[in-house]
Amino acid sequence: MVYAIMKINESDDLLPNITLGFKLYDSCYNEVRSLLGAEWILSGKKNIVPSFDCNTDIMPLAIIGDMPSKASVPLARILGLYRYPQVSYASAMPLLSDKLQFPSFLRTIYNANYEVFALAQLVKHFNWTWVGIISSDSDLGRSGNQLLTQEIENNGGCIAFHETLSIVSSMESVFHILDVVKKSRATVIIVYCTIENLIALMEEASFHNITDKVWVGSTSWTISSDFPIKEILITLNGSLAIAAQNGKIPEFKDFLYSIHPSRFPDDPLIKTFWENAFQCVWPSLDIFNKTSPALLKGDIVWCTGKERLDSIDPNIYDVYNFKFTYKVHNAVLAVAHALHQMKNCVPGKGPFKNGSCADIYNHRPWQLLHYIKHVDFNNTAGEKIFFDANGDVPLSVDILNWQLFPNGSNQYVYVGSFDAGAPKGQEIKIQHSKILWNSGQSQMPVSVCSDPCPRGYRRAALQGEKICCFDCLPCSEGEILNPHDDSECVKCSADKWPDIMKEKCLPKPIQFLSYDEMLGSFLACISVLFCLFTFSVFCLFVVKRKTPIVKANNRELSYLLLIALMFAFLCSLAFIGRPNLIMCMIRQVMFAVIFSVCISVILAKTITVIMIFSATNPDSKLKKLVGLRIPVYIVPVCTMVQIILCIFWLTRAAPFAEFNMAAEIGKIVIECNEGSKVLFSCVLGYMGLLAAISLLVAFLARKLPDTFNETKFITFSMLVFASVWVTFIPAYLSTKGKQTVAVEIFAILSSSAGLLVCIFFPKCYVILLHPEMNSKEYITGRNTRNRGM
Numbered sequence: 001m002v003y004a005i006m007k008i009n010e011s012d013d014l015l016p017n018i019t020l021g022f023k024l025y026d027s028c029y030n031e032v033r034s035l036l037g038a039e040w041i042l043s044g045k046k047n048i049v050p051s052f053d054c055n056t057d058i059m060p061l062a063i064i065g066d067m068p069s070k071a072s073v074p075l076a077r078i079l080g081l082y083r084y085p086q087v088s089y090a091s092a093m094p095l096l097s098d099k100l101q102f103p104s105f106l107r108t109i110y111n112a113n114y115e116v117f118a119l120a121q122l123v124k125h126f127n128w129t130w131v132g133i134i135s136s137d138s139d140l141g142r143s144g145n146q147l148l149t150q151e152i153e154n155n156g157g158c159i160a161f162h163e164t165l166s167i168v169s170s171m172e173s174v175f176h177i178l179d180v181v182k183k184s185r186a187t188v189i190i191v192y193c194t195i196e197n198l199i200a201l202m203e204e205a206s207f208h209n210i211t212d213k214v215w216v217g218s219t220s221w222t223i224s225s226d227f228p229i230k231e232i233l234i235t236l237n238g239s240l241a242i243a244a245q246n247g248k249i250p251e252f253k254d255f256l257y258s259i260h261p262s263r264f265p266d267d268p269l270i271k272t273f274w275e276n277a278f279q280c281v282w283p284s285l286d287i288f289n290k291t292s293p294a295l296l297k298g299d300i301v302w303c304t305g306k307e308r309l310d311s312i313d314p315n316i317y318d319v320y321n322f323k324f325t326y327k328v329h330n331a332v333l334a335v336a337h338a339l340h341q342m343k344n345c346v347p348g349k350g351p352f353k354n355g356s357c358a359d360i361y362n363h364r365p366w367q368l369l370h371y372i373k374h375v376d377f378n379n380t381a382g383e384k385i386f387f388d389a390n391g392d393v394p395l396s397v398d399i400l401n402w403q404l405f406p407n408g409s410n411q412y413v414y415v416g417s418f419d420a421g422a423p424k425g426q427e428i429k430i431q432h433s434k435i436l437w438n439s440g441q442s443q444m445p446v447s448v449c450s451d452p453c454p455r456g457y458r459r460a461a462l463q464g465e466k467i468c469c470f471d472c473l474p475c476s477e478g479e480i481l482n483p484h485d486d487s488e489c490v491k492c493s494a495d496k497w498p499d500i501m502k503e504k505c506l507p508k509p510i511q512f513l514s515y516d517e518m519l520g521s522f523l524a525c526i527s528v529l530f531c532l533f534t535f536s537v538f539c540l541f542v543v544k545r546k547t548p549i550v551k552a553n554n555r556e557l558s559y560l561l562l563i564a565l566m567f568a569f570l571c572s573l574a575f576i577g578r579p580n581l582i583m584c585m586i587r588q589v590m591f592a593v594i595f596s597v598c599i600s601v602i603l604a605k606t607i608t609v610i611m612i613f614s615a616t617n618p619d620s621k622l623k624k625l626v627g628l629r630i631p632v633y634i635v636p637v638c639t640m641v642q643i644i645l646c647i648f649w650l651t652r653a654a655p656f657a658e659f660n661m662a663a664e665i666g667k668i669v670i671e672c673n674e675g676s677k678v679l680f681s682c683v684l685g686y687m688g689l690l691a692a693i694s695l696l697v698a699f700l701a702r703k704l705p706d707t708f709n710e711t712k713f714i715t716f717s718m719l720v721f722a723s724v725w726v727t728f729i730p731a732y733l734s735t736k737g738k739q740t741v742a743v744e745i746f747a748i749l750s751s752s753a754g755l756l757v758c759i760f761f762p763k764c765y766v767i768l769l770h771p772e773m774n775s776k777e778y779i780t781g782r783n784t785r786n787r788g789m
Contacts, residue, residue, distance in 0.1 A: 001022060001024075001064060001328050001329075001331075001332050002022065003249070003252055003255050003329075004328070004329045004332035004333060004336075005020045005021075005022055005332060006255075007380075008020055008332070008333075008336045014336055014337070014340055015336055015339060015340050015343065018339075018343070018360070020336065021058075022060075023041060023060055024269070025037040025040070025041065026269075027065070027066050027067075027071055029068055029071070029196065030071065031068070031070045031071040031073075031074055031075075033071075034065075034066045034071035034072075034074070034075055035071075035074050035075060035078070038063065038075045038079065039078075041059075041060055041063065042059070042082075042084070061085070061335065061339070061365075061368055062084070062085035062086065062087060062335045062368065062372070063075070063079065063084070063085070063086045063087070064087055064088075064089065064328060064331045064332060064335070065086075065088055065089065066088060066090075066091065067088075067089070067090040067091065067324065068090070068091065068194065069091040069092060069093035069096065069112075069140055070138070070140075070194075071091075072086070072088050072091035072093070072096060072105070073091075073093065073095065073096065073102075076096060076101075076102040076104070076105040077101070077102065079104050079105070080101070080102050080103045080104045080105065082104070082365055083103060083104045083364075083365050083366035083369050084104055084365040084369075085104055085106070085335070085365060085368050085369045085372050086104055086105050086106070087106045087107065087108065087331040087334060087335060087372065088105070088106075088107040088108075088109065088331070089107070089108050089109060089324055089327035089328045089330075089331050090107075090109050090219075090244075090324050090327065091107055091109065092107075092109050092110065092111060092112035092115060092140075092219060093112055093139065093140045094111050094112050094113040094140075094143055094144075095139060095143075096111075096391075097111050097113075097390035097391065097392055098390075099389070099390060099391065102391075104365070104366075104369050105391055106334075106372060106373065106387050106391035106392075107331075107391060107392060107393070108327040108328075108330040108331045108334065108385070108393055109219070109244055109324075109327050109393070110244075110392060110393055110394070110395040110396070110397070111390070111392045111395075112140060112143075112144055112218070112219075113143070113144075113147055114392075114395035114420060115144075115218055115219060115242065115395070115397065116144060116147040116148045116151055117151060117395070117418075117420065118242050118395065118397050118418040118420075118428075119148060119151075119190060119192075119216065119218065119242060120148060120151035120152050120154075120155055120157075121155075121418060121427060121428045122216065122240065122399065122418070122428065123152055123155070123157055123188065123190070123216070124152075124155040124156075124157065125428050125430060126188075126444060127446075127448075128157065128187070128188045128446075128447040128448070129156065129157040129158060129447070129448050129449065129468045130157070130158055130160050130185060130186050130187075130188075130447050130448045130449040130468050131152065131157065131158075131159065131160060131186050131188045131189070131190055131216075131447055132159070132160045132161045132162070132163070132180070132181065132184055132186040132188070132189045132190070133145055133148060133149065133159055133161070133162045133163070133189075133190045133192060134162075134163050134164075134165055134177060134189060134190070134191050134192070134193065134201070135162070135163075135165065135191075135192040135193055136164070136165050136167060136192070136193030136194055136197045137164045137165065137166050137167050138167060138193075138194075140194075141164070141165075141192055141193050144192045144218070145162060145192060148190065148192060149162070157468065158449060158466040158467060158468035158469075159466075160184050160185065160186035160449065161180050161184055161186070163176070163177045163180055165177065165193050165197045165198070165201060166197075167197060169200055171200070171204075174200050174201050174204050175204070177201060178201070178204055178205060178208060178210070181205070181210065181213065182208070182210060185447075185448075185449060186447055187212070187213060187214055187445045187446065187447035188213070188214045188216060188445070188447040189213050189214070189215050189216065190216045190217075190218075191215055191216065191217050191218070192218050193218075199232075202232045202235060202236070203231075203232060205232075205235050206231035206232050206234060206235040207231070210235060211234065211235055211237070211438055212438060213438075214238060214239055214240065214437065214438065214445055214447070215235075215236055215239035215240075216239065216240050216241065217239065217240070217241035217242070218241070218242060219241075219242060219243050219244055219397070233402070233404055233410055234404060236402050237402060237403070237404040237410075237436075237438060238402065238403070238436055238437040238438040238441070239401075239402050240399060240400065240401055240402075240415075240435075241399075241400045241402070241412070242397045242398070242399055242400070242418065243323050243397060243398050243399075243400055244323040244324060244326070244327055244397065244398070245323070245326070245396045245397055245398050245417070246321050246322060246323055246326065246398050246414065247322055247323075247326030247327075247329070247330075247379075247381050247383065248322075248326075248380070248381040249322055249325070249326060249329050249380060249381070250380050250381075252319075252322065252325075252329075253319045253320070256309070256317075256319045257309045257310055257319065259309065260274075260305065261274050261282055261303075261305070262305060271284070274303060274307070275303065277307075277309075277312055277316070277317065278303060278307045279301060280301045280302060280303035280304075280307070281300055281301065281302055281303060282303045283302060283303070314411075321412075323398075326381075329379070329380075330379055330383075330385055333377070333379055333380075333385065334372055334375050334385060334387075335368075335372060337375045337377045338368055338371035338372040338374075338375050339360060339368070339371070341371050341374075341375070342357070342358050342360050342363065342367070342368065342371050343360045345357035345358065351370060351371075351374075352367065352370075358371075372387075373387055373391065375387070394420055394421050395418070395419075395420035395421075396417070396418070396420065396421070397417065397418050398414055398416075398417050399414075399415055399416040399417060399418065399428075399430065400412040400413065400414060400415065401413045401415045401434065401435050401436065403436045413434055414434075415430060415431050415432075415434045416428065416429050416430035416431055417429055432444070448468065449465075449466070449468040449469040449470075450468065450469050450470050450471075450472075453470075453472035453486065454472065455481070455501040455502065455503055456474060456475055456480070456481060456498075456501050456502030457472040457473060457474050457475065457481070458472070458473055458474075458475055458481055458482075458486060458487055458488055458489050459471075459472065459486050459487040460472070460473045460487070461487070470487075474502075475489035475498070475502050476489060477665065478491055478492055478497065478498065478665075478666075479491050479492065479498065479502070480492060480498045480499075480502045480503060480504060480505055481502060481503060483503075489502075492505035494661040495507060495508055495661060495668060496508060497665075497666040497667075508661070508666060508667050508668040509666075509667055509668070510659075510667075510668050510669075510670060511664065511667045511668065511670070511737060511738055512577070512578050512579060512669065512670045512671070512738055512741075513575065513576050513577070513738040513741045513742060513745075514576070514577065514578070515576055515577060519738075519742055520576045520577075523572065523576065523742065523745050523746070523749070524573055524576055526749055527569050527570060527572045527573055527745075527749060528569075528570075528573075530569040530749060530752065530753055530756070531566050531569040531570050533756070534562055534565045534566045534569060534756055535566055537562055537756070537760050537764060538559065538562040538563065538566070540764060540767060540768075541555065541558060541559065541562065541763075542559075544767050544774070547767065547774045547775075548774060548775065549763050549766055549767060549773075549774045550763075550767075552710070554604075554605060554608050557601050557605050557608070557635075558605075558760075560597070560601050560635065561598060561601040561602065561605070561755075561759070562756075562760070564594055564597040564598045564601060565598060565752050565755060565756050567590075567594045568591075568594045568595060568598060568748065568752040569748075569749065569752055571587065571590045571591050571594055571748065572745045572748045572749055574586060574587035574590060574591075575587055575741050575744060575745050575748075576741075576745070578670060579670050579671060579672050580657050581656055581657055583657075583672075584654075584655040584656055584657050584672035584673075585650060585654050585655050585656075587672070588655055588672070588674065588680070588683070589646045589649075589650065591748065592642055592645075592646055592683045592684070592687055593639065593642055593643060593646060595687055595751075596638060596639050596641075596642035596686070596687055596690060597635065597639050598752075598755060599638075599687065599690040599691050599694050599721075600634055600635045600637075600638035600639055600690060601635055602694050602698070602714055602717065602718065602755070602759075603634055603638070603690065603693060603694040603697060604632075604634040604635050605710070605714060606694060606697045606698045606711065606714050607634065607697065609710050609711050609714075610697070638690060641686065642683065642686055642687065645679070645682055645683050645686055646683060648679065649675070649676065649679040649680065649682070649683060652675075652676060652679060653675035653676030653679060654675050655672050655673060655674050655675045655680075656672070656673055656675065657670060657671070657672055657673070658670075658671065658672075658673045660737075663736045663737045664736055664737040667737065669736070669737040669738065671737075671740070671741070688725070691718065691721060691722060691725070692722075694714075694718050695715070695718040695719065695721075695722055698711055698714040698715040698718050699715050699718075713758050713759050713762055714758075714759060716758040717754055717755045717757075717758035717759050720751070720754030720755070720758055721751045721754055721755060724747055724750050724751040724754060725747060725751060728743065728744070728747040731743045731747075732744060732747075
């Protein structure tokens with residue numbers, strides 16, 4: 001304050017030709033002494049005379065102070081009666097913003113309620129969701145705790161415990177609080193109280209070696225050397241605090257280093273400071289009436305005046321960090337600028353009745369108060385200074401980190417700031433690389449009730465516990481963690497599926513039986529090989545077409561059956577590849593028609609055997625039917641019925657390709673929907689009816705005499721065919737996705753192969769390995785022996 005007034009008096013721009021003076025009074029951090037000092041200043045007498053002005057000279061125009069809120073409150077109540085200007089530099093109690101109770105109180109420190117937002121944002125920035133609060137048993141502590149709890153919970157955090165530190169020293173209360181702190185899982189403890197309440201608690205905390213906690217302090221106790229023992233500083237190592245913004249006061253450091261008792265001979269505070277700082281005695285006439293540090297030791301060390309202030313530990317004489325100092329500087333400048341505006345007032349344009357102005361040398365306190373409320377200027381650091389309607393300034397604080405080094409030195413380091421006027425989301429700025437936590441660790445401590453859930457797990461609240469304490473449950477199948485609420489999972493849409501971490505929904509992979517995969521290529525190769533094998537048999541029959549074994553039992557039917565089997569093997573290829581509308585319509589129709597041809601040919605071959613045998617038996621009633629050539633009509637008629645059914649099916653409810661989301665988990669299966677299930681069943685049912693008739697006829701004719709056992713081979717082939725398709729039904733119904741198509745292809749191939757092997761393998765065996773049996777003589781001789789038997 002002295003420096004600010006000196007600079008104002010030296011200025012040609014601010015209050016030119018006017019000299020400001022000052023009076024200093026030490027309230028000793030006590031509200032009673034603060035009140036007595038205010039009465040003394042107002043009355044002009046050390047023996048207080050209420051409501052009287054006994055000042056022999058000019059009464060002070062305004063009061064700068066006090067520092068503690070508990071001292072400013074009673075002071076502001078009295079000064080408010082007189083509308084006497086009071087500008088505090090450190091009293092942050094929210095109650096003081098009430099202009100009905102404290103109409104003349106202003107401050108260059110922010111409202112403590114604003115400080116709560118900075119503390120809550122600091123906790124949120126480090127993701128500390130489980131914190132404890134220790135507050136003082138005062139109006140400031142109670143209101144601060146309530147707002148702080150509300151803000152932290154609004155940010156998603158929780159309060160692990162809240163303990164109240166008694167204003168009256170109570171070791172029972174201290175031990176209880178320490179017991180709670182040690183047992184709590186909370187690593188971070190917010191201390192919202194003044195330093196005089198805190199010293200006893202921190203002494204005991206250091207005695208119990210509680211060094212694994214991060215103490216977060218408010219501006220009510222800036223981390224500093226005010227603590228009496230070094231062990232407390234060890235306990236606080238790595239802790240954080242918010243403090244009044246460190247401002248720049250040009251040339252102030254040089255002024256502090258230039259202070260000397262000889263420069264201010266009438267200031268007893270300078271001499272006392274000098275003697276305590278250098279442990280010496282300043283020579284004066286009343287030396288023996290004083291109690292100096294050197295005299296108490298029993299010897300006298302005289303101060304030479306050559307002691308250097310720059311040799312003092314900055315923790316004791318800090319000339320670098322101006323916090324409350326800066327706020328005092330702003331308070332003095334605010335009063336000076338108010339007086340400057342009063343001095344420059346133009347009569348008729350003044351702020352008072354009829355445009356009148358106030359006389360700077362003889363004005364009322366309320367007039368100066370009006371000007372102070374409306375000041376708006378830039379201080380020496382370029383910062384804009386103004387007061388809002390409540391007499392408060394905007395919130396802007398520094399974030400400090402207390403660091404203790406192995407060599408015993410210590411300091412609080414600027415690591416960030418909080419500016420309420422910054423854009424939303426950018427209020428807080430932290431330089432993490434500058435922070436040293438407990439025991440000099442650079443890794444940020446964690447303070448949570450429950451560890452964060454792994455990816456893909458949701459938070460499940462525990463009954464009776466706060467929301468920060470939870471279990472972790474995995475999201476159900478097909479669900480991901482809600483990106484906006486980690487306590488619930490959301491289901492992916494039908495065409496999407498969660499990724500491995502269950503963090504986002506990805507498009508389901510499309511699946512179908514492809515030629516590119518091993519199963520598809522294997523089945524395709526088998527189909528082609530069987531088709532080539534059938535073609536080889538067909539060529540063999542064409543080459544040996546004039547031999548008895550080929551002629552027997554209608555070689556044209558044999559040719560037709562072999563051709564149908566070739567197409568049967570090839571039609572399985574239509575089931576491989578990406579389904580589309582055309583392929584879905586073709587493949588089932590092709591399959592039904594081709595197999596209807598195969599079965600009707602077999603039926604015709606069986607009936608041919610029966611009719612040939614009947615022709616050789618004079619007593620047979622079927623002999624008359626031989627000339628009608630019934631087998632020739634069986635194949636086209638039976639096939640035509642199936643074709644008509646297929647045409648009706650395609651015109652009424654044709655098959656189509658569809659995306660099946662439910663066939664396989666996490667996949668989209670492209671498959672053919674058969675359209676009308678009834679018509680599809682009719683097509684299959686008709687084919688089954690043909691197969692049943694063929695099997696029945698072949699079974700009844702199995703014992704008819706025949707040189708090459710044709711009826712027995714047909715019976716075996718139909719048994720194989722029937723067995724394959726009967727087992728196909730449950731297999732088809734029990735599979736999903738592309739495996740369903742693979743099962744159907746396997747049934748087509750195995751049933752076709754059964755017909756080929758059972759009917760044509762014995763004939764090929766005779767043609768290739770026993771040509772002597774493929775002769776008319778062999779057939780005739782065998783028939784003679786058979787009749788003889």
